[in-house]
Amino acid sequence: MTRWHQTAPHDEGAAPVAQPWAGATTAHHPVALPTLDQAWARLAALDPAAYARTRNALDGAVSGLSPYITHGLLSLPQVLAGVHQHHPMAVQHKFVYELGWREFGRHVWAQQGAGIFRSLHPGPLPDEAYAPQLPPDIRQGCTGVPVVDRAVQALYATGHLHNHARMWLASYVVHVRKVHWRAGADWLYAHLLDGDLASNHLSWQWVAGTGSSKPYVFNAENVARFAPAAWHSEGSVIDTDYEALDRMARSPGAVVPAAALAPVLTEPALSSQPPDWLGARPPQAADVAGREVWLVHPWQLGALPADLPADTVVVGLWLADFHQAWPWSEARWRFVGTRLAELAGLHWWGDAEAVGRALAAARRVRSVAEPHLQPWLGQWAQALPAPRLFPRVERACTSFSQWWTRASKGFDSAADLLSQSQG
Numbered sequence: 001m002t003r004w005h006q007t008a009p010h011d012e013g014a015a016p017v018a019q020p021w022a023g024a025t026t027a028h029h030p031v032a033l034p035t036l037d038q039a040w041a042r043l044a045a046l047d048p049a050a051y052a053r054t055r056n057a058l059d060g061a062v063s064g065l066s067p068y069i070t071h072g073l074l075s076l077p078q079v080l081a082g083v084h085q086h087h088p089m090a091v092q093h094k095f096v097y098e099l100g101w102r103e104f105g106r107h108v109w110a111q112q113g114a115g116i117f118r119s120l121h122p123g124p125l126p127d128e129a130y131a132p133q134l135p136p137d138i139r140q141g142c143t144g145v146p147v148v149d150r151a152v153q154a155l156y157a158t159g160h161l162h163n164h165a166r167m168w169l170a171s172y173v174v175h176v177r178k179v180h181w182r183a184g185a186d187w188l189y190a191h192l193l194d195g196d197l198a199s200n201h202l203s204w205q206w207v208a209g210t211g212s213s214k215p216y217v218f219n220a221e222n223v224a225r226f227a228p229a230a231w232h233s234e235g236s237v238i239d240t241d242y243e244a245l246d247r248m249a250r251s252p253g254a255v256v257p258a259a260a261l262a263p264v265l266t267e268p269a270l271s272s273q274p275p276d277w278l279g280a281r282p283p284q285a286a287d288v289a290g291r292e293v294w295l296v297h298p299w300q301l302g303a304l305p306a307d308l309p310a311d312t313v314v315v316g317l318w319l320a321d322f323h324q325a326w327p328w329s330e331a332r333w334r335f336v337g338t339r340l341a342e343l344a345g346l347h348w349w350g351d352a353e354a355v356g357r358a359l360a361a362a363r364r365v366r367s368v369a370e371p372h373l374q375p376w377l378g379q380w381a382q383a384l385p386a387p388r389l390f391p392r393v394e395r396a397c398t399s400f401s402q403w404w405t406r407a408s409k410g411f412d413s414a415a416d417l418l419s420q421s422q423g
């Protein structure tokens with residue numbers, strides 16, 4: 001991976017793409033600004049009744065909260081409390097249910113560990129039937145299937161995609177083009193502002209049929225119902241009935257575009273290192289010797305705890321071991337870095353060994369637990385439990401419905417659920 005440089009995606013014939021933090025919008029996805037105020041404003045704007053009615057449409061009343069939730073600017077209990085305060089809801093409300101999907105992903109991750117990066121069970125075809133790489137025409141938004149090309153354009157422009165668009169894109173990649181879900185998942189993760197290894201990789205498995213009972217397929221009629229005209233894909237490979245699409249998903253051999261089209265988009269560059277403007281430096285024992293340390297990491301960007309001792313050094317941690325395995329787009333580095341810079345004056349960029357060596361000089365080190373840093377954080381810091389909305393489900397659940405039945409059992413209103421949540 002290279003250090004990133006400016007390669008703004010372009011779309012011939014379309015308006016130039018604005019940078020996410022410039023406050024621009026695309027037709028359907030207002031871009032995310034990395035501030036707490038913005039997160040709370042989005043929360044305040046949520047109308048759960050409209051959400052339940054319209055959430056499947058690309059211009060539906062979805063929250064746009066995922067970058068803030070992924071990076072810990074808002075916890076799930078804060079989100080639900082914020083909405084419930086103005087719009088009292090039952091636990092079985094569609095919005096609570098969707099929040100549940102995020103926590104279900106954490107449940108599976110805790111049970112499976114690195115197993116979430118492999119097929120959880122056999123899908124419609126053996127793993128070897130799928131290509132290990134994403135083809136250039138998908139990456140460059142020139143498949144000729146409008147729903148796919150528009151989704152890639154929106155992804156690169158905003159770092160966000162509506163849930164339905166993610167499902168369509170993933171389904172096309174896996175079931176039409178016969179690309180392994182893991183290749184698609186790694187690519188999408190890198191470009192999303194809300195990329196979360198559990199939500200993302202398990203959703204790809206759900207679409208692929210390796211984490212669900214059947215492959216998810218969609219057709220042009222479905223797109224026409226939920227997306228604007230520019231996405232409609234009549235006459236394309238997906239303009240057929242569900243039986244034919246299901247057969248396609250279960251048959252080896254990719255359906256490739258008849259003719260190569262000129263590339264429309266340039267994929268934004270990825271980087272495994274923090275941008276220079278963050279001023280991150282190698283971990284040094286002298287920074288923390290004899291001091292109380294609070295480690296802030298990219299998944300914990302809410303307010304600092306109010307009760308930190310006066311001599312606490314707040315260290316922003318950028319762990320090379322993680323970022324070298326999972327590079328991010330420039331937009332994501334900027335989203336996360338801008339907020340982390342507000343929380344910590346000192347930023348460390350180093351590998352686990354260097355971080356551990358430096359922290360050994362501290363009096364005490366604390367942080368908040370986070371599965372993305374699972375193998376490392378606990379070695380150096382007392383990690384406070386991550387916020388949790390639902391009660392812990394001890395039994396390993398393989399489907400959302402199994403988990404939901406247990407996690408929501410005994411709760412009628414969102415207030416009941418909130419009364420036992422943590423964080």
Ligand SMILES: Cc1cc2nc3c(=O)[nH]c(=O)nc-3n(C[C@H](O)[C@H](O)[C@H](O)COP(=O)(O)OP(=O)(O)OC[C@H]3O[C@@H](n4cnc5c(N)ncnc54)[C@H](O)[C@@H]3O)c2cc1C
Pocket residue numbers: 055062063064065066067069070098099101102103105161162163164166167170188189192194195196197199200201203204207
């Ligand atoms: C292929 C694919 C990849 C995905 N990758 C990610 C990812 O990397 N990170 C991520 O946060 N979500 C991911 N999702 C889930 C979902 O698409 C996004 O959470 C949602 O689109 C975010 O938009 P929103 O905040 O407006 O969601 P809303 O519909 O307003 O939902 C509110 C919150 O609930 C949670 N949520 C809603 N739906 C889901 C879901 N299906 N799975 C998990 N959490 C959910 C999110 O935290 C979301 O912010 C993925 C889905 C698919 C199909």
